Amino acid sequence: MNNNQSVKQNNRVEWIDLAKGLTMLLVVVGHCLYIPGQTIPLLRLVRGLIFSFHMLLFFVLSMVTYKLSDTNDMLVRKAEKAFRHLIIPTCVLFSLQTVLYFLLERKDESISFFLAKTVNTFIYSSGVEIRVGSEVIPEIGMIWFFVALFLSRTLYDYLHLKLSKKRFIIAICLLSVVGVVMRRIQYLPFSFDIVLAIMPFLYFGEYLKKVDLRKKLLIYSVVSLIIWLITFGVQFFINGIYLELAQRSYPLYPLCFLTAAAGVFFVICLSNILMKIRKVMIPFIFIGRNSMYFFWAHIMDYVLQPVWEDNSQPVKMVLLRLLIDIILFIAIVFSVKLIKHLTSKIKELKP
Numbered sequence: 001m002n003n004n005q006s007v008k009q010n011n012r013v014e015w016i017d018l019a020k021g022l023t024m025l026l027v028v029v030g031h032c033l034y035i036p037g038q039t040i041p042l043l044r045l046v047r048g049l050i051f052s053f054h055m056l057l058f059f060v061l062s063m064v065t066y067k068l069s070d071t072n073d074m075l076v077r078k079a080e081k082a083f084r085h086l087i088i089p090t091c092v093l094f095s096l097q098t099v100l101y102f103l104l105e106r107k108d109e110s111i112s113f114f115l116a117k118t119v120n121t122f123i124y125s126s127g128v129e130i131r132v133g134s135e136v137i138p139e140i141g142m143i144w145f146f147v148a149l150f151l152s153r154t155l156y157d158y159l160h161l162k163l164s165k166k167r168f169i170i171a172i173c174l175l176s177v178v179g180v181v182m183r184r185i186q187y188l189p190f191s192f193d194i195v196l197a198i199m200p201f202l203y204f205g206e207y208l209k210k211v212d213l214r215k216k217l218l219i220y221s222v223v224s225l226i227i228w229l230i231t232f233g234v235q236f237f238i239n240g241i242y243l244e245l246a247q248r249s250y251p252l253y254p255l256c257f258l259t260a261a262a263g264v265f266f267v268i269c270l271s272n273i274l275m276k277i278r279k280v281m282i283p284f285i286f287i288g289r290n291s292m293y294f295f296w297a298h299i300m301d302y303v304l305q306p307v308w309e310d311n312s313q314p315v316k317m318v319l320l321r322l323l324i325d326i327i328l329f330i331a332i333v334f335s336v337k338l339i340k341h342l343t344s345k346i347k348e349l350k351p
Contacts (some may be wrong), residue, residue, distance in 0.1 A: 063205025
């Protein structure tokens with residue numbers, strides 16, 4: 001994105017880190033506002049506003065700094081790098097989740113049933129529990145995002161490499177429709193129906209590279225905010241539902257995608273505006289720069305659920321869970337840096 005607010009630090013675009021950091025905190029808030037058995041209108045409204053765009057923002061921003069492949073060899077190299085960065089951590093986190101479940105929550109399940117359920121969970125990599133035929137497939141949790149990001153970006157890059165521009169745009173639009181329709185027919189392994197549905201948002205992220213916000217940042221902010229709120233209101237107050245990727249909830253499609261695009265663009269504009277007070281935003285930029293580790297912290301915080309969960313006091317629960325996630329996040333970042341430092345020292349000692 002060509003604008004003078006795109007401050008670069010260590011080859012990173014800081015407004016992107018800021019947008020990620022702010023949205024990561026909203027992810028935690030949104031997950032706290034789902035209280036089974038309770039339908040507090042204000043909490044549901046706030047949760048709906050967050051969920052209407054939050055995960056799609058990460059897909060969009062992943063494309064802003066992504067360089068599409070020019071050759072087949074480049075595509076393979078980029079896919080291998082993304083596999084190491086996204087899928088290997090997914091396998092590690094899933095293994096940790098599985099071990100913790102086996103030790104803490106498994107009750108009367110036989111080993112064979114437990115293993116079959118675990119394999120199905122990984123194969124479908126769904127963020128929520130789904131039913132496939134007569135089988136109930138447990139959710140894999142938030143790590144569905146890493147799988148979907150790897151597959152969607154690799155597929156997008158492949159289609160861009162193989163198709164003319166006109167056919168490429170037609171293809172990603174048709175694939176999006178197929179992905180949305182598939183939720184009514186059959187959930188696909190590795191959340192691939194979601195992968196297809198979000199294709200246009202990767203194009204949106206690529207398009208943002210060409211957008212210059214310098215002259216109309218405030219106008220863009222106001223217009224995108226208005227579109228986001230109005231289109232969200234149409235879905236929420238008429239149907240009572242909102243876009244949820246993990247749930248495959250696409251109310252009034254494609255209107256819900258317009259809502260998401262407007263919400264994403266508003267956060268992008270807001271992040272560029274907030275870069276004017278960069279010193280105040282440094283903690284959020286740091287979270288966004290290390291958003292993978294914050295995801296890890298949020299994924300693993302369920303171990304401390306008895307500490308932060310208090311459905312009778314949602315505000316207290318949000319603040320406590322944010323505090324716990326931030327502490328876990330700092331511990332993870334420190335541990336990773338320490339391991340890297342020790343590894344480098346060991347390499348230096350080798351003859």
